[in-house]
Amino acid sequence: MKQKPQYLYHGSQYQIGVIKPMQAHGVCDAESQQAIYAAATMEEVIPFALPFRRYPDSPEGKRSFESNGINSYLRYGSIDPNGKGYIYVLPSESFELIDEWEWISRTEVKPVEVIEIKVKDYLHTITFSEEAERIQQKLYGRRNRMFESDFAKIEYLESDNVVLHTWKKEAHFDDYRKPVTASLEMLREHKDSIFVVDARNGFEDVKEDVEWGFCYFLPELRKNGCKV
Numbered sequence: 001m002k003q004k005p006q007y008l009y010h011g012s013q014y015q016i017g018v019i020k021p022m023q024a025h026g027v028c029d030a031e032s033q034q035a036i037y038a039a040a041t042m043e044e045v046i047p048f049a050l051p052f053r054r055y056p057d058s059p060e061g062k063r064s065f066e067s068n069g070i071n072s073y074l075r076y077g078s079i080d081p082n083g084k085g086y087i088y089v090l091p092s093e094s095f096e097l098i099d100e101w102e103w104i105s106r107t108e109v110k111p112v113e114v115i116e117i118k119v120k121d122y123l124h125t126i127t128f129s130e131e132a133e134r135i136q137q138k139l140y141g142r143r144n145r146m147f148e149s150d151f152a153k154i155e156y157l158e159s160d161n162v163v164l165h166t167w168k169k170e171a172h173f174d175d176y177r178k179p180v181t182a183s184l185e186m187l188r189e190h191k192d193s194i195f196v197v198d199a200r201n202g203f204e205d206v207k208e209d210v211e212w213g214f215c216y217f218l219p220e221l222r223k224n225g226c227k228v
Contacts, residue, residue, distance in 0.1 A: 007112065008038035008095055008103050010088040011049030019088055020108045035104035038095060042087055042115070047072040049085030049117055050126070055135050071125050071181070074132040078139050081119055089113040124182035147186070152179035156186055162194045163187050170203040177209065180217055187224050195221070 010019055019036050026032045039045050047067035054061030055077050063077035088111040095103040124147050128136060146155040151171035155164050165183045187193055205213070 002097055004092050004095070004097070004103075005040050006092060008040060008090050008092045009042045009045045010036060010038045010090055010111075011045035011047070012086050012088065013049065013051040015086050015114070018108050018110050019090065021106055030098045030102070033098075033104060033106075035106050036090075036095075036109060038090055038092075038103045038105070039101055040103070043070045044101060045087060046070050046085075046117065046122060046125070049087050050119060050122060051079060051083040051085055053078050053080070055139075070122075071127070073127045073129070075129045076132055076135075078132070078135050079119060079126065081123060081140055083119040085117045085119065087115040087117060089115070124178065124185045127185065127188060147179065147182035149175070149179055151175045152182075154179060154182045154186060156190055156193070160194070161190065161192070162196050163190065164196050164198065166198040167201045167203070169201055172206045172209060176205070177212060180213070184217060184220055184224070187221070192225070 012019075021035045023034045024032050024037060037048075047065070047070070050072065052063055052065050052072075052074060054063040057078075061077075064075040065077065066073050066075070090105075090109045090111055092103070094105040094107050094109060096105075097103050146153070148154070151168055153166045153168065156162070157164055163183055163186045165179065167179075171179070183195070187195060
């Protein structure tokens with residue numbers, strides 16, 4: 001039996017004081033209950049905190065997205081690059097585990113903490129379908145061709161058809177994986193581009209990041225068919 005953590009995480013587009021059970025519409029009975037859904041880690045609920053909107057933004061509009069952990073695929077709809085979302089830290093007393101990662105509570109829960117997230121910090125985790133990309137450009141214009149953090153800078157050089165990934169300093173775990181995932185997303189946007197890594201400020205990867213690279217990044221890189 002999986003041990004229940006002291007706190008669980010719930011993602012929402014909306015800022016609210018008390019989280020109440022809502023009717024879910026999933027692909028199976030476990031995902032279609034009237035309940036509060038939560039997970040043991042913040043990363044697992046980030047896709048549900050991102051403000052994916054219907055298009056048109058009305059009850060008649062459509063929205064379709066799916067997620068795989070922290071990464072999301074927007075099939076139809078839009079997201080404001082300057083938008084915000086909210087992660088709620090919830091006491092776990094009323095929750096029960098219903099599958100490998102989802103916990104539910106059938107009674108309302110008062111958060112002990114609310115964490116605000118910015119869409120711009122997670123745009124690199126979102127892949128857009130061609131249709132969603134067209135909607136996104138119509139509403140918000142072309143997306144920024146650069147990602148930058150304290151640890152790395154990734155940019156698309158159109159004249160050379162190059163995705164350039166420059167490490168600034170040593171990075172591990174999320175500080176390492178966010179820029180690498182941003183590179184992957186940029187490679188997906190620019191088919192047949194050349195991937196160049198500037199590792200002059202290189203460092204030795206920790207074991208967990210090496211395993212993540214072999215299990216996730218390199219297979220995704222091969223799927224993209226980019227040149228290295």
